[in-house]
Amino acid sequence: MNLERELPTPTTAVLRPRGRLTMAAATTLKTAIDGTVADGHHLVVVDLGETEFLDSSGLGALVGGLRVARAAGGDLRLARVGTQVRTVLELTTMDRVLTPHVTVDDAFAAG
Amino acid sequence: MGRQLLLRVIVVVTAILGVNYVAWRWLESVNWSAWWIAIPLVIAETYSLVDVLLFGTTMWKAKTRPAPPPPPPGVTVDVFITTYDEPVELVARTVEAALAIRHPHSTWVLDDGSRPAMRAAAEALGAGYIERTIDWADRPRHAKAGNLNNALFQTEGEFFLVLDADQVPEPEILDNTLGYFVDDAVALVQTPQYFTNVSEADPLGSQAPLFYGPIQQGKDGWNAAFFCGSNAVLRRDALMQLGLVGYVRETERAVREALTTGRSLLHRASKQAEDPREAMALRQVRKAVDGALERVAAGEPVAAVTYDFQRRLDEVSASMVHADLAAIRADLAALDLGGEVGALPIATDRELGATLVDESALAQLAARELSPLHAMAEVQALVGAVDVGRSDEAIPVMPVATVSVTEDMATAMRLHALGWRTVYHHERLAYGLAPEDMATMMTQRLRWAQGTLQVMLKENPLVQKGLSVGQRLMYFSTMWSYLSGFAAVVYLAAPVIFLCFGVLPVTAWTVDFFIRFIPFFLASQVLFLVAAQGVRTWRGQQYSLALFPVWIKAVTTAAANVWWGRPLGFAVTPKVRQDGAGAWRLVLPQLTAMVLLVVAAVIGVIRASLGYSLWVGTVVNLAWVAYDLLVLSVIVQGLRYRGYTESEETTTHESRA
Numbered sequence: 001m002n003l004e005r006e007l008p009t010p011t012t013a014v015l016r017p018r019g020r021l022t023m024a025a026a027t028t029l030k031t032a033i034d035g036t037v038a039d040g041h042h043l044v045v046v047d048l049g050e051t052e053f054l055d056s057s058g059l060g061a062l063v064g065g066l067r068v069a070r071a072a073g074g075d076l077r078l079a080r081v082g083t084q085v086r087t088v089l090e091l092t093t094m095d096r097v098l099t100p101h102v103t104v105d106d107a108f109a110a111g
Numbered sequence: 112m113g114r115q116l117l118l119r120v121i122v123v124v125t126a127i128l129g130v131n132y133v134a135w136r137w138l139e140s141v142n143w144s145a146w147w148i149a150i151p152l153v154i155a156e157t158y159s160l161v162d163v164l165l166f167g168t169t170m171w172k173a174k175t176r177p178a179p180p181p182p183p184p185g186v187t188v189d190v191f192i193t194t195y196d197e198p199v200e201l202v203a204r205t206v207e208a209a210l211a212i213r214h215p216h217s218t219w220v221l222d223d224g225s226r227p228a229m230r231a232a233a234e235a236l237g238a239g240y241i242e243r244t245i246d247w248a249d250r251p252r253h254a255k256a257g258n259l260n261n262a263l264f265q266t267e268g269e270f271f272l273v274l275d276a277d278q279v280p281e282p283e284i285l286d287n288t289l290g291y292f293v294d295d296a297v298a299l300v301q302t303p304q305y306f307t308n309v310s311e312a313d314p315l316g317s318q319a320p321l322f323y324g325p326i327q328q329g330k331d332g333w334n335a336a337f338f339c340g341s342n343a344v345l346r347r348d349a350l351m352q353l354g355l356v357g358y359v360r361e362t363e364r365a366v367r368e369a370l371t372t373g374r375s376l377l378h379r380a381s382k383q384a385e386d387p388r389e390a391m392a393l394r395q396v397r398k399a400v401d402g403a404l405e406r407v408a409a410g411e412p413v414a415a416v417t418y419d420f421q422r423r424l425d426e427v428s429a430s431m432v433h434a435d436l437a438a439i440r441a442d443l444a445a446l447d448l449g450g451e452v453g454a455l456p457i458a459t460d461r462e463l464g465a466t467l468v469d470e471s472a473l474a475q476l477a478a479r480e481l482s483p484l485h486a487m488a489e490v491q492a493l494v495g496a497v498d499v500g501r502s503d504e505a506i507p508v509m510p511v512a513t514v515s516v517t518e519d520m521a522t523a524m525r526l527h528a529l530g531w532r533t534v535y536h537h538e539r540l541a542y543g544l545a546p547e548d549m550a551t552m553m554t555q556r557l558r559w560a561q562g563t564l565q566v567m568l569k570e571n572p573l574v575q576k577g578l579s580v581g582q583r584l585m586y587f588s589t590m591w592s593y594l595s596g597f598a599a600v601v602y603l604a605a606p607v608i609f610l611c612f613g614v615l616p617v618t619a620w621t622v623d624f625f626i627r628f629i630p631f632f633l634a635s636q637v638l639f640l641v642a643a644q645g646v647r648t649w650r651g652q653q654y655s656l657a658l659f660p661v662w663i664k665a666v667t668t669a670a671a672n673v674w675w676g677r678p679l680g681f682a683v684t685p686k687v688r689q690d691g692a693g694a695w696r697l698v699l700p701q702l703t704a705m706v707l708l709v710v711a712a713v714i715g716v717i718r719a720s721l722g723y724s725l726w727v728g729t730v731v732n733l734a735w736v737a738y739d740l741l742v743l744s745v746i747v748q749g750l751r752y753r754g755y756t757e758s759e760e761t762t763t764h765e766s767r768a
Contacts, residue, residue, distance in 0.1 A: 023267040023347060056351030060264070060508045063358060066414065067500035067507050075418050092355035097362060097499055099412040110415060 001025035001051075003032055011074075013041035014104055018050045021058035029058070033065035033076070042074025045107040049080030054088050066098070077107040114641075115173070121638045122167035128631040129160045135627050140618045152605050152616040155598035162595070163635050165588035170642045172332025172581070173325055176536065179290030186292070188216040188285055188344075189268035192238075193258050194276040195223040201544075202276045203232045209274065210238060214285035219266065223258045241265055247505040255340070256511040256518035260354075263510050268347065275341040277544040278304070284540040288344045291534045298349035298531035299523065301327070302342045302538060306545035308755040314748045315552045316654040317545030320646035327535040333581030336535035337589070338523035341543070347510075349531050353522065354510035356529065359413075362499055366413055370404050370420075373490035380486035392427050396487055399423040414499045421498070424491045514569055516679065517562025524570065524586055528577035547754040549694045553661055556654075560593045560665030561672075561679055568673040595655055596662030603659075603704050603739055606732040610715030613724045620728045653745040660700040694750055701746045708736045708743075 001024075004016040013036045017029055036044055046062060048054065066076040081089070081100035089095040101107035133156055142149045190209045194202045202220065209218045220233040225242040233240040241262045243252070253260070259273065270292065274280060288300045303323035309315075330336050338345075377397045384390040403420040407413060501507040512521035523533060546552040572578060572586035608614050617624060639648065671677040695702065712733055719729040 023269070023351075027267065056348050056355055057267075059355055060351050063355070063499075063507050064264075067502070070418075070498060070500035071502065075414070092352050093359045094355055095412065096359050096410070097413045099415050 001028065003028060005032065005036065007036075007041055011041055012043045012045070012108065014045050014047055016047045016050060018052075020053045021048075021051050021061075022053070022055050023057035026057045026061035030061040030064050033061075034068055037065075037068050037072050037074065042069060042072045043108070044069050044074065044076045045079050045101075045104050046076065047079050047104050048082065048085050051082070051085060054085045056088065056092060059088060059092060059094055062098075063094075077101060077110065079104045079107040118170055118173070118638075118641055121634065121641055122171060125631070125634040125638045126164055126167060128627075128634050129163055132627040132631040133157055133160045135623075136617075140624065142615050142618050145614045145616060148601075148605060148608050148614060149616040151601045155601040158594065158598045162592060163638070165584060165591060166642070167638060168581075168584055169326055169329035169333075169588060170638070171329070173329040173642070174332040175328060176331070176534070179288070179536070180293050182214060182286060182289035183293055186270060186289060187268040188214065188289070189262075189266045189271040190216050190218045190274065190280075191221050191259065191262055191271055192219065192274045192276060193221045193223070193255055193341075194229065195255075195258075197276040199226070199228050199232050202229065203236060205274060205276060205279050206233060206236050206238045208279045208281075210236060211282050212272075212280055212285055213282045214289065216272075216285060217266070217268065219262060221258050221262045223252075223255075239266075244505070250503070250505040251513075252505075253509070253513040254516065254518070256509070256513045256522075257505070259511045259518075260506060260509050260513075263347065263350065264506060270344055270346055272344045273341055274541060275543060278341050278541040279543070280342075280541045281539075285344070287538060287540060288536055291536070292344075292346060294532065296530070296532045297534055298346045298526045299336070299338055299533040300344045300536050301336055301339055301533065302536050302540045303327075304339060304342055305539045305542055307542045308544050308547065310755060312748075313650050314745070314752040315546065315549065316650040316745070316749075317552070319651065321643055321648045321651055324537065324646055325642050325644060328537060330585045331533075331535040333585050334532055334579070335527060335582040335585035336523075336533040337585075338519040338526075338533065340517070340519035342541045349526060349529075350510035350522075351508070352529065353512070353525050354508040357512070357525070358501070358508045362413055362501065363407070366417060366494065366498065367404070367407055369493045370400055370407070373493060374400050374404070376486050376490060392430070392487070395427045396424060396490065399427070400490070417494060417498045420494060421491070424487070428487065428491075515562045515565040517559060517566070520563055520586075520589075521566045521570065524566065524572060524575065524578070527582050528575050530577065547752075549749045549752070550697055552749070553658070553697055556658060557661050557665055560662055561669045563590055563593055564665055564669035565673055566590070568669060592655070593662055593665060596659040596666065599656045599659035600663070602656070602735075603708070606735040606739070607707050607711040609724075609728060609732045610711040610718070610736070613718065615728065620725075620731050650745065653742045656742045657701060657745050660698075698746050698750065701743055705740060705743050705746075708740055712736050 001017050001019040001021055004018070006014040006016070008014065015029070015032060015036065017025065019025075021029065033044060033046075044065065046065070062076065062078070069076040078098055079101045080103065086095075086100060089098070089100060099110065101110060133153075136153050136156055141153055190212060192202065192205050192209060206218060206220060212218075217239060218237075219239040219241050220229060221241050222229045222233075223243065230240045230242075243258075243261050244265075247257070247261065251257070263271075270289065272280070272285065284302070288302065291297050291300045304319070305323070306317050309317045327336055374397065377393055377400065381390065381393045381397070384393055399420055403416050406416045495502070499507075511518050512525055514521045526533065546555055567587075567590035572583045572590070575583070578586075605616050609616070668677075668679050672679050715724070715729050715732060715736075718724050719726050
């Protein structure tokens with residue numbers, strides 16, 4: 001996995017994991033979310049448009065990130081969710097907690 | 112296949128004979144004039160029939176698996192050695208053996224005791240060392256389940272092998288088990304637990320050859336092989352999925368409860384609101400609570416609902432701050448004195464370490480008269496605590512189930528409910544140490560029984576979604592067997608009552624009785640014998656009756672814990688010296704029963720000789736007493752046991768050779 005970070009405003013951030021988001025990548029992603037939130041970008045959108053594969057461990061890292069963002073008074077949202085990722089969200093029933101937004105802008109606009 | 116067919120024939124015959132006998136007992140032979148012993152006895156016999164039928168069901172599909180394929184290429188594996196307070200040298204022995212496992216892997220010591228000496232030993236040997244992260248401070252630790260969960264978020268292998276601190280693995284343990292995971296649906300491979308510090312006679316009944324053999328193979332046939340906490344390989348992704356599903360379930364439930372409580376709290380507070388601005392703010396918050404509840408009920412993702420809810424509450428508070436700073440200050444000062452914000456009704460079960468929204472505390476909170484501002488702060492804190500961030504837990508996602516003191520059974524049952532498969536691999540691949548004194552052994556059995564019963568009462572397998580009928584019966588069967596303590600009391604009391612007072616629980620000891628009872632009794636013994644395939648099961652049978660006070664205590668404490676939130680109270684086990692002196696106090700009920708049986712036998716013989724009772728009934732009951740005494744005699748053997756000595760060692764080397 002490689003990870004691209006974009007900081008549109010001082011309080012927001014977009015993270016784009018590319019490739020496979022499994023346990024091996026989960027720690028990197030979690031660390032990146034922690035750092036981003038600590039820098040004051042409390043509202044984090046994870047753009048999964050270029051994530052080829054996500055497993056339960058990757059999703060676990062996202063829940064960890066959600067917790068960190070919420071504790072800082074912000075939020076973590078998902079955008080551009082593909083078929084495979086959507087299947088994992090449904091299999092783990094995580095779609096009942098996290099909304100998969102169609103675009104990054106939608107994700108920011110929600111809430 | 113011939114053997115399996117024979118076994119099935121015996122199962123069917125036993126079932127027919129058993130139903131025939133017990134039906135006759137209920138319909139024709141209950142001595143109603145002595146109902147106080149007759150009814151308990153017929154219920155106990157029915158219990159035993161169900162037990163035999165469940166055992167027969169288990170054996171119906173007992174399967175011996177062929178050797179698995181070789182491990183899938185390139186898989187990554189972590190070996191976890193869990194420890195809390197075991198001697199460092201003992202753990203080090205396991206670590207050395209774990210490092211020597213042939214398949215590529217990383218070895219980790221999961222030290223829940225955070226001991227510097229343990230860390231040094233692990234590092235010196237070249238193993239990794241993991242202790243709880245700072246997140247666990249002041250939060251429920253969830254014992255071994257928590258220890259494993261903590262490690263799962265600090266490692267990254269696709270599979271992990273769990274070993275208790277004393278379980279020394281063989282080098283081929285991974286080579287011989289990983290192959291099963293070629294099937295993507297397999298989540299767990301369990302291997303037997305075997306103890307090396309146990310002599311041939313096994314006075315404490317430590318080996319479980321019937322369980323780690325025919326019973327697990329039978330459960331495996333129904334795709335219900337149990338996870339036993341150690342000597343098992345697990346698929347990380349399956350556990351993670353389990354954790355996420357549990358996280359979603361807990362979050363939804365907790366948020367709904369917190370919002371509902373918040374609503375009653377605000378309702379009461381609004382009656383007190385004199386200031387119109389306060390009243391207005393409370394109305395707005397109540398609207399927000401109602402809106403959030405509606406959205407959750409409508410199935411909207413919880414994160415979005417709680418996010419919007421918290422923002423709305425922030426807005427309302429902010430508007431009030433602008434409106435009347437002075438009033439707020441005064442109220443805050445009052446709050447400080449009360450100091451009650453943040454004292455949330457979230458209770459922690461001490462043994463289990465589980466965080467639960469305490470329902471009675473919630474009700475108390477809802478009934479309290481709070482100032483309007485205080486009420487708002489309370490609602491916000493309440494929802495915040497159980498929100499998607501789960502700030503009440505150290506890690507939001509708990510892959511290994513934390514519902515019970517025995518994490519293994521609940522975890523496997525949840526895996527099965529999600530459609531995963533489990534495998535029992537019948538080959539000894541790790542060698543451990545069993546307790547060497549009665550007191551420790553009894554505490555361990557009590558804990559297992561309590562854990563199993565907790566799962567049964569909290570997540571009854573008969574009604575869990577996603578389980579097949581066979582799986583339901585396999586879980587239920589194990590739980591059912593722990594209810595045997597009550598039946599044992601009846602089986603001990605009935606002959607004593609007859610011999611001493613001539614009270615018959617059965618209408619008569621006649622031919623009618625014998626032609627029904629004896630065939631059933633013999634058939635079930637044959638079933639046991641054939642199913643066991645030559646492993647010795649007598650010790651296990653003895654302890655399943657002889658430990659009746661332990662099983663009864665397990666039922667009462669588990670019920671009190673689950674239904675009334677009482678602690679399980681392990682501490683009440685009297686402290687005894689390790690050498691066993693004074694241990695007799697622990698088995699006082701059994702010793703009393705033995706004395707009563709002997710006294711009753713003497714009285715019975717005297718009564719029969721004097722013509723007060725018929726010889727036939729007396730002989731039947733004397734035989735019954737003899738059987739009871741034979742079973743209970745294991746307690747005396749256990750008490751006299753002074754621990755394992757090397758000279759007795761015969762089984763270990765033979766079996767390892």
